[in-house]
Amino acid sequence: MNPTLVSRLRRDVSFTGEHLDVAGRAVELRTLTPGQGAALKLLADGDHDDAELAVAVTALDGESGLLRWHMLLRGLNASGLVEHAVREGGRTGEVGEIRQIRQIIARLRLVGRGATLLAPAPAGPARLSRFAEARIVDGMPTLQAPGRHLAVELAPRAAGLIGELAAWSTGVPAPVLRLLATAGLLAPGGPQEDVETTERSHAQWHPGDLAFHARTRTPASASGYGGTHPLGDRFPPEPVSPAPAGTRTVALPVPDLERIAAADPSFTEVLERRRSIRAHDMDAPITLDQLGELLYRSLRRRGTMTGGDGQELADRPYPSGGAVHELEVYPLVTACEGVPAGLWHYATDRHELELVAEPDKATAALVSEARGAAMLEADPQVVLLVAARFGRVMWKYETVAYPLVLKHVGVLYQTLYLVATAMNLAVCGLGGGDTAAFATASGRDPLLEGTVGELVLGSRPRMEG
Incomplete structure (x- = not known):
């Protein structure tokens, strides 16, 4: 052959x-x-x-x-x-019936925008880059490097080349190496100069992080980028707010914003005082009024509108790309005067809490995880679990959908921080969480709605006043 x-x-x-x-x-x-x-x-x-x-x-x-x-x-x-x-x-068959069999074993495909000019094959041993991603596309094993507009499709009978190139090898045909080199799938350097492990620019990146960064920040590497409505012809847009759960609710008082505006510290003072506080006043927990005011000032739905594409949009105090506002907040209460312990959902359109789950092992696990992440000596009074209804964003945006979610989490964190600081509350954003644990406690499908951020909230200790 x-x-x-x-x-x-x-x-x-x-x-x-x-x-x-x-x-x-x-x-x-x-x-x-x-x-x-x-x-x-x-x-x-x-x-x-x-x-x-x-x-x-x-x-x-x-x-x-x-x-x-x-x-x-x-x-x-x-x-x-x-x-x-x-x-x-190759040739097969009996004498007199010989026929030629030709099979494609690898194909260079354009998956973004750019040229398909072939690069030369490496002269010495070759190895797949540690950043190469393998996935199934249209039923074919496919390799792509972060940020590259080209991918290499392998026939099932040639998928063993991935194993062959897991280490430095000289056993792969030069034409195949040319395709892989053109798609940026081969490690630079060689066995004696493995750039991906010796140079900081390469070594500092985890493959998953670089893939996420490159895909979402290199438009030419994706077939679609931005507000392309990739699901618009298959599914209707999700409503701006989820339907009421029909469970027990707690009405939250509506704060007097004019009175608050007159009494609040200046914006500069709030910015300068803002910091993460990892302790709560357990003798005087946060109250229903305080929790309600924080949520109202930070998250409430101030209005709705309909976009040109028919998607229902929202107006909230913090910004959101395309006004899609996919974030929902679930206060997990352990100690809040006026609110029973349990996992609650804040209904932004009705300014009320609706019960999601009574305290149990699943909610206790979330509390314990937040306590450890915030390095608290006692259970946090409230954990604000930030979840995303992914379909709100992914219905409209392609490639940049999940990065938009994370940007929205960031601006919501800052909004909650500033409002909590102005209210003299203790707040601390957490760097990670467990979507699976939230799914267990809430019953939510993590592919439809999953946590993307967490903050602990409580009354500020007297010494922090």
């Missing part, structure tokens, strides 16, 4: 005989020669190697036409209109 590089037009590109149709958009080609047209027809019909394409060109244009063909082909590659693959060929 001799692996050979072959090419074809990108799968969403067709050739009409005069121009290219790229996903419904016409790309004009200047004065095509008969040989160029014949070669383009071959590329549109399937995979062909350079020799097969050269035969088609020279048959009509002569050998002098090859230079012009190569210039055209280079332009197509520079525009990302060509896919490259590695084909294995």
Whole structure:
């Protein structure tokens, strides 16, 4: 079996005989020669190697036409209109019935925006980058490097190449290495100079972190980016607020904002006083009025509107991309005067608490986790669990949806910090949490609504006043 590089037009590109149709958009080609047209027809019909394409060109244009063909082909590659693959060929069957079997074992695919010009194969041993991601796309094992606009699709029979290249190897055919090198999937350097472990720029990144960062901050590496409404033709948008749970509720008093505005410290004073406080006054816990005021000033729904795409939007005191406001807050109460212990949901539209779960082992685990993360000597009076209704964002935004959620968590943290500081309450944001534990306690499907942030809240100790 001799692996050979072959090419074809990108799968969403067709050739009409005069121009290219790229996903419904016409790309004009200047004065095509008969040989160029014949070669383009071959590329549109399937995979062909350079020799097969050269035969088609020279048959009509002569050998002098090859230079012009190569210039055209280079332009197509520079525009990302060509896919490259590695084909294995062999013969099988009885004498007199011999037929040639040709199979594609690897294919270079454009998954974002950019060129498909092939890079050379490394001269020495090669290894997959430790940042390479493997996943199944359209039923095929597919490799992609963070931030790259190209991926390599492997036929199932060639998936063993991943294992072969887990360590430095010289046993992989050069055409396959060319595809991997073009997609940025090979480790730089070599066995004696493993850049990914010796240089800080590479060594400091965890593969998951770099993949997340590169995908969401490199638009060219994704097929869609921003407000593309990737689910708009399959699902309706989620309502701006979840339906009432129908459980026991606690009405929260509406604070007098004019009185508060007159008595609040200045914005500069609040900023300067803001800090994380990891202790609560257990003799005088936070009250219903204080919890209600904090939630009202930070989170309440001030109004709704309908976007041009039909999605119901909201107005709250903190900003949200596209006004989608997917965040919900679940106060987990252990000690709050006027609010029974348990896991509650703050209804932003009704300014009330609705019971999600009575105290049990699951809520106790969340309390214990928050206590440990905040390094408190006693259980926190309230844990504010911040959850995201992911569909609110993912219905509209592609690639940047989850980063938007995290940005929203950040601005909500700051809003809660500043309001709590102005109210002389103790607040401390936590750096991590357990979505699975929240799902157990709340009964929420973590793929539909899961925690993305946590803060502990309580009365400020007297010595912190």
